[in-house]
Amino acid sequence: MNNPVAQSPADVYIATTQALRASTESISQFIQEDPENTQRLNELNSQREEAYRNWTNAAYLLKTLPASEMAVALARIERELNI
16 A cells, blocks of 8 residues: 655645645636636636635644744745745
């Protein structure tokens, strides 16, 4: 049995931030292209809500780190997400 590789809190936060950004972009683009398709818009909104929940969970996970680990994680997040 293969065990999945554990991701660091920074990895999780970066991945969920990227997913949330992509979801937001998808909705913005969809609204410009087909604003009358409410079924698809509802699907995209549901996906964005899930991405947001994952992102908030990842942010909470960062808060549980010891200060020294949090500092390293935040520096990496800032660097990788260009913030």
